Amino acid sequence: MLITIPQVLSAEEVEQFRTHLDKAAWQDGTGTAGPVARQVKNNQQLNDTQEPAISLGKHILQALSQQPVFISAALPAKIYxxxxxxxxxAENYGTHVDGSLMQIPGTQQTLRTDLSATLFLAELEEYEGGELTIETQYGAQVVKLAAGDMVLYPSTSLHQVSPVTRGARIASFFWIQSMVRDSQQRELLFELDSSIQGLSAELGASHTAIMALSATYHNLLRQWAVPA
Structure with a gap:
């Protein structure tokens, strides 16, 4: 399941982010890649143990806590x-799959990467190329979103970032461990929750059919969820 979430950050927030990012000290991105990914990775990253990465990352997490679609789709237990x-x-990231387990910095906690997220921070007119291509069961899906928009996709997917041919592509990326490990179960819950929300707007949250569907949703979640 591939989901795009528009306006995770507002235009004003993106502008504030770019003020910090455009003057930040970028490093060779291969330093954080595994032995296989290092062979196909050609980009730059911020040191995520220092500013401005720390404060900007916290801002993103706060914004996501206010995003119902993200909460419904990811059912997050832990977020890297x-x-x-x-x-x-000319920089790019060749075809790869994200690591399955990651230690959360500064903790002894291990995160299982169920979902990957990319939050775009460069406007579409700022650069050419740099498309994120994700292999799905329905074929390759090409993603290139406006600044402030985010894509959420299974971490099991092979994916790549095509070479930039003009300008610079800037983004934030991270991983989520879901309370519901099985991707098909997560997708069913998301579809059910989306239907409930749509019907609630039409019929009212107190309608008996809505109450019955909500009970089904929570009973399934109770059965399938494993909190962190």
């Missing part, structure tokens, strides 16, 4: 602190 990358001219 957001990281930041930049692709300049």
């Amino acid at each position: 602190p957001p990281k930041f990358n930049r692709y300049n001219l």
Whole structure:
């Protein structure tokens, strides 16, 4: 399941982010890649243990806590602190899959990467190329979103970032461990929750059919969820 979430950050927030990111000290991105990914990774990243990555990452997490679609789709148990990358001219990231387990910085906690997220921070007119291509059961899906928009997709997916041919592509990326590990179960819950929300707007939240569907949703979640 691939989901785009518009306006996770407002235009004003994106502008504030860029004020910090455009003057930040970027480093070679291969330093954080595994032995296989290092062979196909060609970009830059911020040191996520220092400013401005720390405060900007916290801002993203706060924004996501106010995003019902994200909460419904991800059912997050743990979120890896957001990281930041930049692709300049001719830089790219070849086909790869994200690591399955990651230690959350500054803790002894291990996160299972169920979902990957990319939050775009460069306007579409700022750069060419840099498309995120995700392999799905329905074929390759090409994603290139406006600044402030985010895409959420299974971490099991092969994906790549095509070479930038003009300008610079700037984004935040991170991973989520869901309370519901099985991707099909998560998708069913998301579809059910979306239907409930749509019907609630039409019939009212107190309608007997809505109450019955809500009970079904929560009973399924109770059966399938494993809190962190």
